[in-house]
Amino acid sequence: NCAVQGNFSSPQEHEMVVSHGKAIELLRPDASGKLLSVCHMECFGHIRSMAAVRLPGANTDCLALGSDSGRLALVHYIPERDQFERIHLETYGRSGCRRTVAGQYMAADPAGRALMIAAIEKQRVIYTFDRDSNSLVSISAPIEAPRPGAITFSIAALDTGKGNPLFACLELEYAAATPDGGADGDGPHKILSMYEVDVSSKPAQVLKKTSEAIDPASNLVIAVPGGTQGPGGVLVCAENKLAYIRAG
16 A cells, blocks of 8 residues: 555645555545545556656646556546546556566656656666647656666655756665675675656656665665755665765
8 A cells, every 4th residue: 555645636735645455545634634535446456656746837736656557547636527537548567566567666756757667676667748739748658777686675756946857766786696796795785876867858868877875774765855945865764774865
């Protein structure tokens, strides 16, 4: 199960969407703080990951869903019909919950320009969003950014303002644990890697910006608000420890 917060029905409403495995539920707090169920829908598939996406030019959030179908679904809530409706459906891999097929992790750029969906091992796919001449939302072809020889533990999208979208990935390089892998032979290393999406190039390109060793017990990365709301960067969570790392 997973949950995301956002403004799904209107710009003024603070809501959250909760995944119940094969169903999603839109919840909204009332004046007393009690959560009210606004909408409950079956998805006919196992939801593996979710992210709230504020598409360019929109004033409400869409919901990105990664499932065992091997597809990325973008849906938005229609208050008049009291249901979520699909905007886009993109295929990126095989069906089933596989460790080498993306869908386990998902992160969306706060500015709504890009989204990363990753597998536990190897596959990593990035999509960029824009609007065409008719103001219709367009989604790019999948940009493959595979990471062989590493296990992904967590990903997060950094708040870079008007800068290129930046994603932080917590990785374990297990190639160092193999008999013929790793120059120092002291076992696998956990690293925090930053991947930048150059949206100015056509087509967009993914560049590995930085990579640094971190605490071996690290297991989660959390984006810190940037711009006028905070310093940006990420928090790296480990056992009895928090580390703050700035982008770049």
